[in-house]
Amino acid sequence: MADITLWKPEPDVLIHQALGKALEEAGELSAILARCLIQGINEGEPVSGKPNRKALFDEIADVLAATQWLREIVGDGLDEARVARKLAGFRLWQQMLEDDARQAKADDDTYQCPICTVAINDDDLCATDIEMGTCHAACLEGSPVVDLETGEPTGGKAGTFRYGDTAPGSAANG
Template sequence: MSKENSVPAITLWLPEPDIVTHQALGKAAEEASELSKIAARCMIQGLDASDPKSGIANRQALADELADMEAVIGWITDLLKIDIETHNARADRKYTGFAEWQKMLEAHP
C-alpha cells in the first residue's frame, strides 16, 4: 500500500472472462482507433483530400468509419444490455452541447 493513502499501489487485473464481451470490446477499441485515425487525417489533409494509396476521399472514409462506429456501439449496447433510455438521454445532452459549442465557434471572429 502507498504511504499517502490506504489504496494499494498495484492491484490484480484480469481480462474480461466472457469471450464474446471481450472480443466486442476489442472490436469497439479497434473501430474507435480507425475513426480517430481518419479524423486526424481529415484535420491534417482536409476533408476534400484523398488517401494517396487507395484514392478514397477523406470525407467518404470518415463517413465509413462513423458508420462502423455506430454499428459497434449498437452491437455493444445490445450485447451488454445497456439501458438504452439512459444511453440516449446522455447522447441527446451531448449533442445539444455540441450544437451550442458549434454556435460559439461560428460566432467567434
C-alpha cells in the same frame, strides 16, 4: 503491496470480443479523424486515393455498428438524456464558433464574396445579386437575371464590373 493493479480480462468471450471490436473501430475512426485534420476532409488518402470524407463516414458507420452490437451484448444502458445534453452542448458550441467566425469576418476590412467567402480584390470581375450584394461574377454564373421592377427573369446576362472600379476611393468614384 504490488506496484500494479491486479486484474483479469473480461471472462465472457462475447463481451470480450464486442469490447475489442468497438475499440478497434474507434481506433480506425481516430486515425481518419487525424487524417482529415492534417490533410483536409475533402482531400484523399495519398496511396489509395480514397476520399477522406468517404473514409470518415465509413468509419463512423463501423463505430455505430460496433457500439450497437456491444450495447446488445452487454444490455443497453445508454443514457439517452446524456446523449441529448451532449448533442445540445455541441450545437451550442457550434453556434458560438459560427458567431466568432462572423465577428472575425466583420472585423476584417476586406470584403468577401458572400457565396464563396473569398476576399474580393480590386481586379476581380464582379456582379451584383439583389439579395447578396456584390459577388464574384463566376459565383453567380447560371443564376437567373431578373427585371428589378417586375422580378421576372429577363433571359439576359448579368452586368459585370471590376470591383476596384466601384470601391470607395477608386478612380471611377474619386
